Amino acid sequence: MNNETTFGTGKLPPDFLARLLARYGSTDPRLVVRPGLGLDAAVLDLGDQYLVAKSDPITFATSEIGWYAVHVNANDVACMGGTPHWFLATLLLPPGSSATLIASLFAQIHEACASLSVTLVGGHTEISHGLERPLVAGTMLGTMPKAALVTPADARPGDHLVVAKGFPIEGTAIIAHERAEELRARGWSEAEIAEAQCFLHEPGISVVRAARIAAGAVPLHGMHDPTEGGLATGLREMAQAAGLGLRVHSASLPLLPLAARLCAAFDLDPLGTIASGALCIVVAPQHSPALLAALSAENIPAVVVGKLLAAGSGEWLVTGEEQVPLPTFTVDEITRLF
Structure with missing residues (x-):
């Protein structure tokens, strides 16, 4: 693989991603679980407990993408042993998106958060050039006792x-x-x-x-x-x-x-x-x-x-x-x- 290599739709090849993570990964000693293949979320030491952080976009689905975004991110926090608490959503929308569409995305996110007792705490929404359909990228934060970590x-x-x-x-x-x-x-x-x-x-x-x-x-x-x-x-x-x-x-x-x-x-x-x-x-x-x-x-x-x-x-x-x-x-x- 060289600098001219191009990729198709989907995840990066595992060996290429592993090299990138090894080269650019953090050395912060508070990072308990670092980025890696098969590791669902980052885990940080807050002293008395762990913070679990996960980001994931929704790129395939076009229906109920707000619901998808909350749950796929919550899943990864839960897979580390954590409890999801706080969600941030970035909504990128194509030109011409209607107020009805945008309101429906917010409603989906709200409903999904409510189903998990998660709070929507922030994010970003914009109309973006070059898009053909809405994209949602989410970040979920959760916590857990240190003894609960699953890796x-x-x-x-x-x-x-x-x-x-x-x-x-x-x-x-x-x-x-x-x-x-x-x-x-x-x-x-x-x-x-x-x-x-x-x-x-x-x-x-x-x-x-x-x-x-x-x-x-x-x-x-x-x-x-x-x-x-x-x-x-x-x-x-x-x-x-x-x-x-x-x-x-x-x-x-x-x-x-x-x-x-x-x-x-x-x-x-x-x-x-x-x-x-x-x-x-x-x-x-x-x-x-x-x-x-x-x-x-x-x-x-x-x-x-x-x-x-x-x-x-x-x-x-x-x-x-x-x-x-x-x-x-x-x-x-x-x-x-x-």
Whole structure:
């Protein structure tokens, strides 16, 4: 890779991003969790407690983007063991945006904040040249007791990989919103389309409640909210953050039936389709039964999908009797709809 290299839509290549973070990362001693692959948020030492800070934009969805922005940022705070408290939103709007549109975005943000007992404390709104659709970038701040911090630093080979809630929840909602007319033309019923669109709310893209229950049940060795690049990328990022390999069993992956049908309709691989709403958890094998029981008691489905391997062992997907490299998605599958 040289200075003339260009990139397509989606996340930066992991090796390039890692080099940038190594070169330009902070040396502030109060920074407890520094920027890194598979690390959902920064954590700063405030003396008596930790501050958790996260920023994330909404770039794929066009419907209810205010709701998305609050929840995806809150998810990452929760995955570190924190409680989200304060939200800032930057709204960039194309010329010609109506007062009705802008008011609806504010209402979505307000509603999403209220659902999490989060306070909207600031941000920025402007009409920007060169945009074709609204963009929202959010920053969520939260706090936690120091003992509550969850990071992959304690992960060990043999730890179980657990996925809660199923996948790809966010991708299903996006497909159903962005391709509703095409689905109707293909014979999908209004009830099916509406159900898929409602995945944004049920099962929902928030993992804050699931993360809180998991963290309160047993000691955890990591949590992660898979987003761009889908569940495969999220699982890989967890292993990379721990410096370990992984093996995942295809038959155990909780692919939601309606999501599978929608992805098949547009020839998208569900493993690489944006997956906010799932929660990936690393836990010692002796604690996984108690973790699954705690989640099940709160009507949150969860399943062990694989385990971490020793460093240098590779990243594998087991399908039947065959073991193949875990698929890599340099660009999220959902981008093929745009």
